[in-house]
Amino acid sequence: MNTVMFDAFKWLKERLADTDKTTQTILRILAAVFGGYALTSSMLAALVLLLPWAKADALFFSVLFPPLFYTGALLWAFAAPTAQRAWRNLLVVTFSCGFLALVADWVR
Amino acid sequence: MNQSKEKRSFTRGMSELHTWGGLVFGWLLFVIFLTGTLAVFEQELTHWMQPNVRISEVEPVQALASAEKKLRQLSPKADTWMIALPQQRHQDLEITWIKGKKTVENHLNPQSGAIIKTPETEGGHFLAHFHFELHSGKGGLWLVTLASMVMLAALVSGIAIRRQVFKDFFRLRWRKNWLNVHTMTGVFTLPFVLLITYTGLTVTFLMLLPVAPQVLYGSSWKGPQSVAAKNFERPRANLPGELVPLTSLLPLAEAELGKGKISFIRVRNPGDQQAVVTFFRTIDDTIVAISNRAVFDGVTGELLGSQTTWSKYVHVYRSLVGLHIARFGGYPISWLYFTAGLISCVMIAAGLIFFTIKRRSRYARNSQMAQWMYRAIEALNITAITGIIIACIAYLWANRLLPFDIKERADAEITAFFSIWLIMLLHSFLRSPLRAWIEQLRIAAVLCIGLPVLNALTTNVGLLPAIARNDWMTASVDLTAASLGIILAITAWRISLKEKNNEKLLEQQSSLSSSSSSVNLPIERIPL
Numbered sequence: 001m002n003t004v005m006f007d008a009f010k011w012l013k014e015r016l017a018d019t020d021k022t023t024q025t026i027l028r029i030l031a032a033v034f035g036g037y038a039l040t041s042s043m044l045a046a047l048v049l050l051l052p053w054a055k056a057d058a059l060f061f062s063v064l065f066p067p068l069f070y071t072g073a074l075l076w077a078f079a080a081p082t083a084q085r086a087w088r089n090l091l092v093v094t095f096s097c098g099f100l101a102l103v104a105d106w107v108r
Numbered sequence: 109m110n111q112s113k114e115k116r117s118f119t120r121g122m123s124e125l126h127t128w129g130g131l132v133f134g135w136l137l138f139v140i141f142l143t144g145t146l147a148v149f150e151q152e153l154t155h156w157m158q159p160n161v162r163i164s165e166v167e168p169v170q171a172l173a174s175a176e177k178k179l180r181q182l183s184p185k186a187d188t189w190m191i192a193l194p195q196q197r198h199q200d201l202e203i204t205w206i207k208g209k210k211t212v213e214n215h216l217n218p219q220s221g222a223i224i225k226t227p228e229t230e231g232g233h234f235l236a237h238f239h240f241e242l243h244s245g246k247g248g249l250w251l252v253t254l255a256s257m258v259m260l261a262a263l264v265s266g267i268a269i270r271r272q273v274f275k276d277f278f279r280l281r282w283r284k285n286w287l288n289v290h291t292m293t294g295v296f297t298l299p300f301v302l303l304i305t306y307t308g309l310t311v312t313f314l315m316l317l318p319v320a321p322q323v324l325y326g327s328s329w330k331g332p333q334s335v336a337a338k339n340f341e342r343p344r345a346n347l348p349g350e351l352v353p354l355t356s357l358l359p360l361a362e363a364e365l366g367k368g369k370i371s372f373i374r375v376r377n378p379g380d381q382q383a384v385v386t387f388f389r390t391i392d393d394t395i396v397a398i399s400n401r402a403v404f405d406g407v408t409g410e411l412l413g414s415q416t417t418w419s420k421y422v423h424v425y426r427s428l429v430g431l432h433i434a435r436f437g438g439y440p441i442s443w444l445y446f447t448a449g450l451i452s453c454v455m456i457a458a459g460l461i462f463f464t465i466k467r468r469s470r471y472a473r474n475s476q477m478a479q480w481m482y483r484a485i486e487a488l489n490i491t492a493i494t495g496i497i498i499a500c501i502a503y504l505w506a507n508r509l510l511p512f513d514i515k516e517r518a519d520a521e522i523t524a525f526f527s528i529w530l531i532m533l534l535h536s537f538l539r540s541p542l543r544a545w546i547e548q549l550r551i552a553a554v555l556c557i558g559l560p561v562l563n564a565l566t567t568n569v570g571l572l573p574a575i576a577r578n579d580w581m582t583a584s585v586d587l588t589a590a591s592l593g594i595i596l597a598i599t600a601w602r603i604s605l606k607e608k609n610n611e612k613l614l615e616q617q618s619s620l621s622s623s624s625s626s627v628n629l630p631i632e633r634i635p636l
Binding site for chain 1: 117118121122124125254256257258260261264265305306309310313314317319320321323324325332335336419420421422424425428
């Protein structure tokens, strides 16, 4: 059981470091769809929590942004030199914004 | 060195995204854009699909009186009554009552107050809905959202890989090949596509990714309406109360919202002591797609309050919605959106066709698998482009041809739409691509040009009687279908000319070089 898990983990690790074209493209698509989802959510949360406005104002102002965030992430995933870099970039921004949102929520 | 490598990979990444994202989502995008374009005339299509509902102009007060009388008679103890008054582009008096889980909708003659018997139909509403949900709820909404984002990304990446298209466009270097048709229509409709895609996405994201409301409101979130609008609702008292005549409230509501501007009336708990009557203003003359409203106590007739101003960000958000649904500017704006939508459809179609043309000679020399994939792409192109055109026009045909009183008639029309589309999918796999293109274009042309004939034969709102009665809403559907049919017929004819040329060319080549078995046509001579 343990060896199966270990082999699966090793396989996954190898795939994630893979540079062949198909794996790269699959990783990029995954980054665009799921990385984009995560990035949009955390940026949106940070935005509405950082805005020092009434709730309703912040809410209806924030609707202007998700299309831009998500499309930006999508383009970024394909513009990065490698898929691994794309994932790294998206995750760094996602977690920074998530952190910001948590801090803002805590301060509130 | 490193920089140039990064730059190369940037262009390659963008072109990969544009080519494959554009292909896979292009099928979907054509479908979304075409049905969305038709949905600009949603009300006209609904009007056309209800040939029995033809009423003469009346004063709002008289229409309301008839509606009120009928509702009091049909369901005095309902949970909700709704009345849609006749409008310029909604020439129909519609009453709805809801009791528990039961919802009943009727069309009334505003003069006599009698119910008009009319076959059930979803009308243009189906196309408008299909345009963003693909008839499959939240999954469809996500798919449309992803496709729209790929559309935005494809615009950016398309410009990134071919910056000279702007120069070519403004220097009027318009050549007649599929790539050029794609890029030139792309530049031409760029502002429209940006606007329509962006505004559409702002709406879907609030439904799909309610991060902001959840962060701000948590579980108390009850939809954007509950935050934007003042709440005048109140619970049922379960004590009987005589409902004040709605007609007596109409002048008071008009004083609040403007004379002749009331489009919709909702009564909650009629016959109860806590009844509430809300009058909604039309949005047909404003870009901010949100209804001003006046709310009255249903028993005393006293004004509970009204809302005619909105917070500035609600204004911004609903203006984006208004820009998307294009109800604000009357017919000039509708036709502008319709035309821009059709040109965008041409842009998407030309891109899809160019994908196959560019690869036709390459795949011919490739493995069996690659050839099969290429064949599938070509068939899906045909299904997504001409197939959906045929399905849409067949939906209108089904409305006229299905028997009057079959059960679930509205669903039967939608089933016809999907089955015809499925048949077109099979057809495009069974016939050779070029034959399939020509045949499906011909079917579409015949159905479009035949629509006025069918309408004249099966109803009494045919083209000539409709024009005589000044019923341009019906006549324009006929006329537009016929004109689009003529365009489709010309396209079919020109492609069949190419097919003939192509056959001649093949004969010449084989007589010239009878030794070589494979014929390599120069790329510009390949059909389509």
